Amino acid sequence: MKRRKTPEIKNAALGEFIKARRESLNITKAEAIRRSGLDYSYWVKLEAGIYQMPSPKALDLVAEVIEAKPADLYALAGYRIEGELPNFRPYLRSKYYLPPEAIDQLESYFNFLRHQYGIPEDQPVFPPKPRDEGETEERRAS
The missing domain is CATH 4.10.910 (30s ribosomal protein s13; domain 2)
Structure with missing residues (x-):
């Protein structure tokens, strides 16, 4: 029997932030997926930190669902947004371990x-x- 390869976690900070924010708003994963219009597997992998740099369009959809600034998610994903800084917690998570x-x-x-x-x-x-x-x-x- 073949063993499944465990996906590599590439962006844990982004995934943890999205999941924590979603849970703090008492939004189920299924509801968040429905509201965002994203594919189930995409959201699950995003929360698991599998994507190094998810698409900005997807991050915009997620930000709307979890009521966060897109700049916060961009910072955690490694994107630089000129003229706009993320909030303190996402900034610290993206800049420092x-x-x-x-x-x-x-x-x-x-x-x-x-x-x-x-x-x-x-x-x-x-x-x-x-x-x-x-x-x-x-x-x-x-």
Whole structure:
């Protein structure tokens, strides 16, 4: 009898994020698949982390179902989106290999900063520095 080859996990962070988000919204896998219009095996493999870089179109559909920013899924999948940053947790998962407890602690600290400084949820904790009107492109690059 032939043994089945176990698929290689290529993007565990993306799969874990999608599954955790879906479950936190109390959406069954079957319901998520129905809402997205994706094939059953595609969704299952996506949650299992089998796809290294799934199609952006599929990620858009998944983001809508799990009520996440597409940029969050793109970051976890390894895509770079100019001008848009993912939320904190997906960014940390895509940039660093940290245990979930460490990410929870960092999120907790940033939430503390938000509360301490009265920063609304829809604004960054540390907004970009205002540009100096007289600043030239060459000075910014150096």
